[in-house]
Amino acid sequence: MSSIKILADSTCDLTKELIEAYDISILPLMISLGANSLKDGVEITPDEIYQWSNANGETPKTAAPTIGDAVDFMKPFVEKEMDLIFFGISEAMSATCNVLRLAAEELGYKQLYVVDSKNLSTGIGLQILRAAELATKGYSTEEILTDNHRINEKVRSSFVVDTLTFLYRGGRCSGITALLANTLKLKPEIVVINGKMEVAKKYRGNQKSVIMKYVKEKEKELMDADTSRVFITHSGCPEDVIKDVKDYLHNLQIFKEVIVTRAGGVISSHCGPNTLGILYISN
Structure with a gap:
């Protein structure tokens, strides 16, 4: 039986301590300051965003990760043949969930399960921590997804x-x-x-x-x-x-x-x- 890996995007707003404690891997979304496209939480901080926004009188553009980044993100876990449960920002707000599906197709990987959180920020984080706790307790992928379906709304x-x-x-x-x-x-x-x-x-x-x-x-x-x-x-x-x-x-x-x-x-x-x-x- 494959082990389970919980994945999420950077809009889940979990602290570094929580991410490490629950062994969650984070895929950053992209933030564009003019011509510069930067990875959320990796190459740019919120305070730097405010400074740029106030200096330029505009808000940065935000975008889903590239398929290439999603493929690279998934590869280590694909090689271990893990069940991957990805929690993404609401599909009504972003194409991020679909990028993960396309990356899985490119990899020919069938064990990716994409959860549309229908939420943002720690509204996603709440779902992630719950899933991670169930995985630690030995729950199956199907049981974790069923539980999320029950509490998602x-x-x-x-x-x-x-x-x-x-x-x-x-x-x-x-x-x-x-x-x-x-x-x-x-x-x-x-x-x-x-x-x-x-x-x-x-x-x-x-x-x-x-x-x-x-x-x-x-x-x-x-x-x-x-x-x-x-x-x-x-x-x-x-x-x-x-x-x-x-x-x-x-x-x-x-x-x-x-x-x-x-x-x-x-x-x-x-x-x-x-x-x-x-x-x-x-x-």
């Missing part, structure tokens, strides 16, 4: 953005919407529904107070969450804000783990700095 991902400037630059909202929101100091909550980003609530005020209001309004939903873990994922928020959110979630005494991660280059490119989200699996 129960993953809850949302975040509050500080400014719509980056979403506007990336073509995710109109200039008028961004101008009005920024002028009125509106901070929209973005939620992932059916693999796509949608605007839910709109908050007003400074980002610190908005974030705490957003988190507290999640309490009822959090009480009905899977207790394994909850993610606080941010794109460069002040430490005191992150600490307040973490303390609040700890004090609810619901989750075994409250994990803080920083969003990678792709997510940061679209959301901009001072974005923070709470991500978990609902029961």
Whole structure:
């Protein structure tokens, strides 16, 4: 029986420590700063993206990995004849999942199983860690995929953005919407529904107070969450804000783990700095 290898793309926003602890291999997406195409998390950092974006008045373009990169990424595991379970960013947002399928075709490899996370950031990460834990416990590939099918649509991902400037630059909202929101100091909550980003609530005020209001309004939903873990994922928020959110979630005494991660280059490119989200699996 083949061993199982969990693979993912760089939009999963897991920390280096989690990636190493769960033995996950990450395929970076591409980020283009003008003519320079760089690998997310390998050749470019979010802070460098913000600097470039503010200096040039535009948001970097993001793209799926090349088929060549995907082939090279898979080869070591193909040679070991492992079952490969790949968790990719929502297919409604990116061609990454399909690139992996095409790479497997090029390699003539039948043991690749592509999971459309229908999500982004640690909404993917939650699914990855669950699958990795099951693999460690000796579950089969089929059992892991069945479990994911059961919980895939129960993953809850949302975040509050500080400014719509980056979403506007990336073509995710109109200039008028961004101008009005920024002028009125509106901070929209973005939620992932059916693999796509949608605007839910709109908050007003400074980002610190908005974030705490957003988190507290999640309490009822959090009480009905899977207790394994909850993610606080941010794109460069002040430490005191992150600490307040973490303390609040700890004090609810619901989750075994409250994990803080920083969003990678792709997510940061679209959301901009001072974005923070709470991500978990609902029961």
